[in-house]
Amino acid sequence: MPLTIIPDTDKPLPDTFEPEEPKTFKKKVKVATATAKVLADAGAEIPVSSQEKVEAEELFNAFTNPNDEKSAVSGVNKSLSTPATVQHLYAMLSDYDHLVVQEAVQLRRFVTNKLIEDTGLADPRHRLKALELLGKISDVGLFTDKTIVLTKDSTSEELEAKIKSKLFKILGTEKTILDVDEEMGVITEDDLKDTD
DSSP states (O other), X not given: OOOOOOXXXXXXXXXXXXXOOOOSHXXXXXXXXXXXXXXXXXXXXXXXXXXXXXXXXXXXHHHHOGXXXXXXXXTHHHHHTOHHHHHHHHHHHHHXXXXXXXXXXXXXXXXHHHHHHHTTOSSHHHHHHHHHHHHHXXXXXXXXXXXXXXXXXXXXXXXHHHHHXXXXXXXXXXXXXXXXXXXXXXXXXXXXXXXX
């Protein structure tokens, strides 16, 4: 199945066209696994050998253990350029992410249940502290400070006028700023067709 690539035209061009290569081990792994995800979503089926599984496990251990990062750096470029290794690493990291989320939910439940138990303690100080901490749980939100931020959407013309007025104040001048489109003329699709 061919991979169809549709370019986005709403993204601005970069300031420089030098290659953006990840510098750190973790960034290299993230870029490689993001590429593997795109390939998997597109339907790519890459067979994984036992050697590639071992390489992926070594990369996984180095990625998830910050103390072991140095040992994997030497073979990173070779391993991360092997599609099957990266595909297996992506699968392992996806499972790992799910486990981390499940563990966080279990830990949250444990702490909540323990606080509920502590509300029945005889000492009123401990009871009040447990109730306060229960109230601070984000689902309850009794003792949290809430900040309301109001934003006013401005049109591009209003923003442009504000910027011009600030520039006039900074420069101390009232000179008229020329509009490039007005001076040079706006290029239309018909103008582009005439040049063909």
